[in-house]
Amino acid sequence: MVSYNNDSFSKLQELVERAGGCAVMDGGLATQLEFHGANLHDPLWSALCLISMPELIYKVHWDYLEAGAEILVTASYQATIQGFESKGLSLAEGEALLKKSVSLACQARDSFWEKYQTCKEGETLNFVIRAPALVAASIGSYGAFLADGSEYSGDYGPSMTLQKLKDFHRRRLQILANAGADLLAIETIPSKIEAKALVELLEEEDVKIPAWISFNSKDGVNAVSGDPFVECISLVDKSEKVVAVGINCTPPRFVDGLIILARKITTKPILVYPNSGESYDPILKEWLPSTGVSDVDYVSYVETWKATGAAVVGGCCRTTPCTIRAIKTALNKISCA
Ligand SMILES: C[S+](C)CC[C@H](N)C(=O)O
Ligand SMILES: N[C@@H](CCS)C(=O)O
Numbered sequence: 244m245v246s247y248n249n250d251s252f253s254k255l256q257e258l259v260e261r262a263g264g265c266a267v268m269d270g271g272l273a274t275q276l277e278f279h280g281a282n283l284h285d286p287l288w289s290a291l292c293l294i295s296m297p298e299l300i301y302k303v304h305w306d307y308l309e310a311g312a313e314i315l316v317t318a319s320y321q322a323t324i325q326g327f328e329s330k331g332l333s334l335a336e337g338e339a340l341l342k343k344s345v346s347l348a349c350q351a352r353d354s355f356w357e358k359y360q361t362c363k364e365g366e367t368l369n370f371v372i373r374a375p376a377l378v379a380a381s382i383g384s385y386g387a388f389l390a391d392g393s394e395y396s397g398d399y400g401p402s403m404t405l406q407k408l409k410d411f412h413r414r415r416l417q418i419l420a421n422a423g424a425d426l427l428a429i430e431t432i433p434s435k436i437e438a439k440a441l442v443e444l445l446e447e448e449d450v451k452i453p454a455w456i457s458f459n460s461k462d463g464v465n466a467v468s469g470d471p472f473v474e475c476i477s478l479v480d481k482s483e484k485v486v487a488v489g490i491n492c493t494p495p496r497f498v499d500g501l502i503i504l505a506r507k508i509t510t511k512p513i514l515v516y517p518n519s520g521e522s523y524d525p526i527l528k529e530w531l532p533s534t535g536v537s538d539v540d541y542v543s544y545v546e547t548w549k550a551t552g553a554a555v556v557g558g559c560c561r562t563t564p565c566t567i568r569a570i571k572t573a574l575n576k577i578s579c580a
């Protein structure tokens with residue numbers, strides 16, 4: 244594995260600087276797994292592939308690297324020890340699968356760097372790679388584990404407490420923080436209470452790699468739970484362990500307003516990786532057609548997102564390597580203009 248001598252926060256900053264102020268991350272991992280034939284109609288959703296088809300996860304990471312992604316998010320979004328246990332796997336097996344999610348992304352990143360580091364622009368890829376991509380270990384919300392779509396409401400019932408959320412998240416966070424990733428991608432977080440649980444855990448567990456925390460919204464003002472977005476950002480901004488904040492799995496039309504709100508609160512880098520704007524049906528485990536935006540429309544937002552203050556742009560659910568390729572091209576055009 245490639246070893247690095249600078250810390251991950253500098254690596255994120257350097258990545259953004261090298262990219263001219265706005266770097267590119269990957270797109271929907273689960274979406275591309277499905278494109279390659281994976282069936283994710285299961286409570287483990289994309290994490291099922293860690294058990295049944297890990298080589299497909301490697302392939303999807305590779306697809307996104309070829310599309311221009313400079314940050315890869317691992318397949319651990321819905322991978323939890325509790326979820327693996329409900330499939331009959333042991334604690335040790337569950338922990339090994341979490342580590343595997345990171346090693347698959349690291350292996351793809353390292354092989355890609357080895358293959359293309361000396362490649363000139365236009366030779367094979369239409370961009371130059373100046374450094375290996377970063378690997379961000381995904382930590383999805385409690386709602387992702389519930390597999391009922393409640394990451395889009397944050398409604399975990401009246402008996403949910405801060406302590407229960409911390410108990411739920413603790414072990415996976417420990418494992419992923421020590422698995423060789425550059426960053427933790429704490430993503431699709433619906434509420435303040437869940438963000439607070441995770442921020443407290445980062446401190447209590449003395450996590451040594453930096454984290455980003457990313458919220459989702461369905462109205463452009465609040466996180467999906469109804470907690471004001473600015474309060475969510477303000478909460479995570481105070482943590483030194485949180486080196487960037489994000490907006491993800493949110494319809495593109497809300498993103499520029501959310502960047503403006505975040506910018507008023509934080510000087511940390513802002514990542515934006517919206518979904519296609521479609522709605523998810525958690526019973527069918529499918530996306531409802533025809534409410535999303537095309538890649539062309541999605542990319543028309545990129546210039547505004549960069550101008551408004553996004554340091555990293557990518558995609559979440561229902562975005563593909565085509566989306567990421569188009570974002571990369573759009574950002575190159577802006578910096579050459
Ligand atoms: C981000 S959602 C599309 C992930 C899948 C959801 N947690 C489910 O299991 O239905
Ligand atoms: N990171 C996950 C989705 C989060 S909503 C994925 O790309 O499949």
Ligand SMILES: [Zn+2]
Binds near residue numbers: 431518559
């Ligand atoms: Zn998503």
